[in-house]
Amino acid sequence: MINAMNFADRMAALARAKQSVLTLGIDPQLDSAKAPGVAPSYSLARFCCEIIEACADQVVAVKFQLAFFEARGIDGMRALAEAIALSHRLGLPTVADGKRGDIGSTSAAYAEAFLSGGDFACDAMTVNPYLGADAIAPFLEYVERGRGLFVLVKTSNPSSGDFQDLAAPERPLWETVAARVKEWGEKFVGQAGFSSVGAVVGATYPAHAERARKLMPRALILVPGYGAQGASAGDALAAASSGQAPGVLVNASRAIMYAYRGRLGEKPPEAARRAAQEMRAELARALVARHG
Amino acid sequence: MINAMNFADRMAALARAKQSVLTLGIDPQLDSAKAPGVAPSYSLARFCCEIIEACADQVVAVKFQLAFFEARGIDGMRALAEAIALSHRLGLPTVADGKRGDIGSTSAAYAEAFLSGGDFACDAMTVNPYLGADAIAPFLEYVERGRGLFVLVKTSNPSSGDFQDLAAPERPLWETVAARVKEWGEKFVGQAGFSSVGAVVGATYPAHAERARKLMPRALILVPGYGAQGASAGDALAAASSGQAPGVLVNASRAIMYAYRGRLGEKPPEAARRAAQEMRAELARALVARHG
Numbered sequence: 112m113i114n115a116m117n118f119a120d121r122m123a124a125l126a127r128a129k130q131s132v133l134t135l136g137i138d139p140q141l142d143s144a145k146a147p148g149v150a151p152s153y154s155l156a157r158f159c160c161e162i163i164e165a166c167a168d169q170v171v172a173v174k175f176q177l178a179f180f181e182a183r184g185i186d187g188m189r190a191l192a193e194a195i196a197l198s199h200r201l202g203l204p205t206v207a208d209g210k211r212g213d214i215g216s217t218s219a220a221y222a223e224a225f226l227s228g229g230d231f232a233c234d235a236m237t238v239n240p241y242l243g244a245d246a247i248a249p250f251l252e253y254v255e256r257g258r259g260l261f262v263l264v265k266t267s268n269p270s271s272g273d274f275q276d277l278a279a280p281e282r283p284l285w286e287t288v289a290a291r292v293k294e295w296g297e298k299f300v301g302q303a304g305f306s307s308v309g310a311v312v313g314a315t316y317p318a319h320a321e322r323a324r325k326l327m328p329r330a331l332i333l334v335p336g337y338g339a340q341g342a343s344a345g346d347a348l349a350a351a352s353s354g355q356a357p358g359v360l361v362n363a364s365r366a367i368m369y370a371y372r373g374r375l376g377e378k379p380p381e382a383a384r385r386a387a388q389e390m391r392a393e394l395a396r397a398l399v400a401r402h403g
Numbered sequence: 404m405i406n407a408m409n410f411a412d413r414m415a416a417l418a419r420a421k422q423s424v425l426t427l428g429i430d431p432q433l434d435s436a437k438a439p440g441v442a443p444s445y446s447l448a449r450f451c452c453e454i455i456e457a458c459a460d461q462v463v464a465v466k467f468q469l470a471f472f473e474a475r476g477i478d479g480m481r482a483l484a485e486a487i488a489l490s491h492r493l494g495l496p497t498v499a500d501g502k503r504g505d506i507g508s509t510s511a512a513y514a515e516a517f518l519s520g521g522d523f524a525c526d527a528m529t530v531n532p533y534l535g536a537d538a539i540a541p542f543l544e545y546v547e548r549g550r551g552l553f554v555l556v557k558t559s560n561p562s563s564g565d566f567q568d569l570a571a572p573e574r575p576l577w578e579t580v581a582a583r584v585k586e587w588g589e590k591f592v593g594q595a596g597f598s599s600v601g602a603v604v605g606a607t608y609p610a611h612a613e614r615a616r617k618l619m620p621r622a623l624i625l626v627p628g629y630g631a632q633g634a635s636a637g638d639a640l641a642a643a644s645s646g647q648a649p650g651v652l653v654n655a656s657r658a659i660m661y662a663y664r665g666r667l668g669e670k671p672p673e674a675a676r677r678a679a680q681e682m683r684a685e686l687a688r689a690l691v692a693r694h695g
Contacts, residue, residue, distance in 0.1 A: 140508070178505060178512035184522030188480045210505055212531065213470060214560040214632075216432070220470035230476030239504065241533045242558050243565030266534050268506040273535030277579065279571040287569065340506075 118235060118259030119331045121204060123303035123356035125171040132348075132357055132398070133391045134206065134333070135166050136364025137194060138176040139183075155183060156190035158379065160197050162368055165380035169387040173198045174333075174362050175233070177209040192230040205233035206333070210263060212239035212246045219249035226253040235259030237311055237333070240288050247295060251308065254299050259307045259331065262292045264323060267313025267336030285319070289326040296330055303356045305331045312350055314342030314361070320349035328352075332359045338366030338390065344397035353402040363390050410527055410551030411623045413496060415595035415648035417463040424640075424649055424690070425683045426498065426625070427458045428656025429486060430468040431475075447475060448482035450671065452489050454660055457672035461679040465490045466625075466654050467525070469501040484522040497525040498625070502555060504531035504538045511541035518545040527551030529603055529625070532580050539587060543600070546591050551599045551623065554584045556615060559605025559628030577611070581618040588622055595648045597623045604642055606634030606653070612641035620644075624651045630658030630682065636689035645694040655682050 126132055137159050163173055173194075180191040198205045207225035212218060218238075223229070225236045238250055240262050250260050265275055265285040275285040289310065296308030309331035312323045323332065337347035344361075352358040363386075370386035371379040418424055429451050455465055467486065472479040490497045499517040504510060510530075515521070517528045530542055532554050542552050557567055557577040567577040581602065588600030601623035604615045615624065629639035636653075644650040655678075662678035663671040 138509070140512075176505075176509055176512075178503070178509045178516060181516035181523060182512040182519075182521065184516075185477070185480055185484060188477055192477060210503070210531070211470070213468075213502055214558065214627075217430070217468055217470045220432075220468075220474040224470060224473035224476075227474075229474065231473065239502070239531050239533050241531050241555060241566060242560055243562030243567070245560050245562035263533060266506065268534055268537050270535030270537040273583070274533060274571075274576065274580065275535070277571040277576065279566075279569040279576060284566065284569065284571060284576065288566065291565070335506075 115257035117299070117301035118254070118257055118307035119299070119305040119309070120301035120303050122171060122331060122360065123301070123305060125204070126356060129168065129171055130395060131169060131171050131391045132359055132361050132394055133170045133387060134172040134174050134360045134362045135163065135170040135367055135387065136174045136176060136362045137163065138364040138368065139179045140365065140369070154190070155187060156193045159190060159194040161380040162383045163194060163198055163201065163203070165384040166367065166387040167201045167203060169384065169391045170203070172204040172206055172360060174206040174208050176364065177207060195231065195233060204235065206261070207231065207233040207236040210237050210239045212242050214242065215245045215249055218246045222250045222253050226250065226258040235261065237261045237263065239263050240291070244291070251295065254307045259309060261309045261311045261333040262288065264289050264292060264310040265312045265316055265319045267315045267340055271313065271316070286322070286326060289323055292330055293327045300329050304354060305329055305356060305358045307331065309333060311335065314347040314349070315340055317346040317349035324350040324352065330358070334359055334361045337361050338363040344393045345401070348394065348397050348401055351398060351401060357398060361394055366390070407549035409591070409593035410546070410549055410599035411591070411597035411601070412593035412595050414463060414551070414623060414652065415593070415597060417496070418648060421460065421463055422687060423461060423463050423683045424651055424653050424686055425462045425679060426464040426466050426652045426654045427455065427462040427659055427679065428466045428468060428654045429455065430656040430660065431471045432657065432661070446482070447479060448485045451482060451486040453672040454675045455486060455490055455493065455495070457676040458659065458679040459493045459495060461676065461683045462495070464496040464498055464652060466498040466500050468656065469499060487523065487525060496527065498553070499523065499525040499528040502529050502531045504534050506534065507537045507541055510538045514542045514545050518542070518550040527553060529553045529555065531555050532583070536583070543587065546599045551601060553601045553603045553625040554580065556581050556584060556602040557604045557608055557611045559607045559632055563605065563608070578614070578618060581615055584622055585619045592621050596646060597621055597648060597650045599623065601625060603627065606639040606641070607632055609638040609641035616642040616644065622650070626651055626653045629653050630655040636685045637693070640686065640689050640693055643690060643693060649690060653686055658682070
């Protein structure tokens with residue numbers, strides 16, 4: 112069911128075939144049931160699935176923000192399983208964005224949960240590096256089998272510098288994390304030149320993103336922060352490589368899922384599709400402007 | 404349903420009433436179905452619930468390691484909800500050990516998932532500090548309403564020093580995190596002298612734990628690593644306060660849940676109860692030895 116080809120190679124092939132670096136973030140916000148234009152009977156699963164279907168040809172992957180499903184309990188987890196299954200049927204790789212990480216035996220269970228064969232099995236997931244190498248190791252076993260990993264390096268939020276930017280001691284902590292991500296990823300570099308052990312680097316700090324690319328020349332970089340968090344397409348591509356494959360996945364969540372709020376008379380799926388088309392095109396133009 | 408009294412005060416009252424600092428960790432390991440003495444038809448929910456019931460009077464809280472439930476998909480999440488509900492019926496506070504943390508709007512959803520009123524609602528949860536203050540803020544709103552928080556400071560695993568011990572720049576990163584935990588917790592100090600904004604400090608690094616107590620004199624400290632991870636009762640109490648309430652919760656998971664593997668002829672609940680009794684007594688003796 113899940114492909115065993117190198118994950119970074121799959122993403123490079125999809126980016127080329129679809130001429131897109133956009134990933135669709137599925138973050139069903141807590142107040143979405145109350146949104147105008149969405150009937151109260153509209154289920155969470157249906158809302159997510161309709162948006163995924165509408166955007167399928169515009170995006171290279173679907174990223175699920177697990178928190179919003181957990182917040183809805185068992186029903187939410189069922190909706191998550193349904194939306195993951197639909198994405199796979201549509202040929203879209205999936206990213207479980209849960210920022211997990213724990214002692215080895217527990218990380219192994221997280222890897223089993225999100226990178227193996229169960230209800231929540233995705234193609235890739237995001238992980239938190241605070242616990243160090245042995246918390247990452249169990250996930251690497253799945254990278255060997257075609258899955259992808261995105262380690263938090265420099266996050267997109269306003270306080271991301273609280274700890275990530277501390278001099279630790281001769282360079283910022285996030286740079287030390289980046290150096291480790293490079294090491295962890297070396298044996299997973301695919302034919303397209305990128306590693307399936309990637310990193311999360313927020314679009315909201317473009318100077319950090321350029322530096323991140325220098326520190327991790329082969330990491331596949333997942334870029335949050337484009338759209339609702341305020342970063343431009345140019346900012347979102349600060350870590351794009353100038354080679355044949357850009358090596359970045361630019362995520363937009365709320366700006367796609369909630370596009371209908373700003374588009375009078377459009378249903379959520381139509382509005383999402385239109386927003387995804389615009390963002391894909393904007394990113395493509397910005398990529399040309401950047402590298403020619 | 405969930406108490407609105409200051410969480411740290413509730414824990415202090417329970418520690419006094421039960422003469423225990425032990426928390427029961429529910430980590431249903433992935434291979435447990437294959438364990439000798441456990442029939443294959445034995446459901447995950449039943450396994451967890453029988454152990455919680457058997458240990459209820461020995462422990463002050465139940466800590467759920469979310470990974471092991473997620474690894475079993477929807478059925479696992481249903482078992483989690485059932486085991487949480489049973490714990491509450493037994494008057495046992497619950498800790499969702501998921502080490503969550505994300506940008507503000509996502510942390511708000513995690514807080515809603517694990518500290519509010521839904522299927523997975525617990526009394527407290529563990530969080531990861533890597534994203535900084537704005538990732539912690541949404542959880543603090545629930546602390547105001549009687550919930551507890553444990554921020555990862557110094558974890559128990561072998562690689563915990565990879566980043567946590569880096570000089571950042573004039574002191575180890577984990578000490579800087581500890582200083583922030585102290586700040587975040589100041590307005591949540593209860594009548595027993597401890598804050599509901601607590602910390603995770605592993606028993607496997609007792610010198611760090613003593614220092615952690617100095618840096619966070621009022622933090623309620625959750626201590627993993629006792630038992631299966633190799634730390635002694637004395638190590639596990641390195642952060643115990645000498646005041647009226649010890650201000651620590653010492654967790655044991657595998658050493659209780661899987662005690663039956665070392666006790667021929669005992670069923671899992673009996674063996675777990677016996678192990679919990681022994682650990683509770685050992686911790687009580689070590690506490691007396693430490694502070695008289």
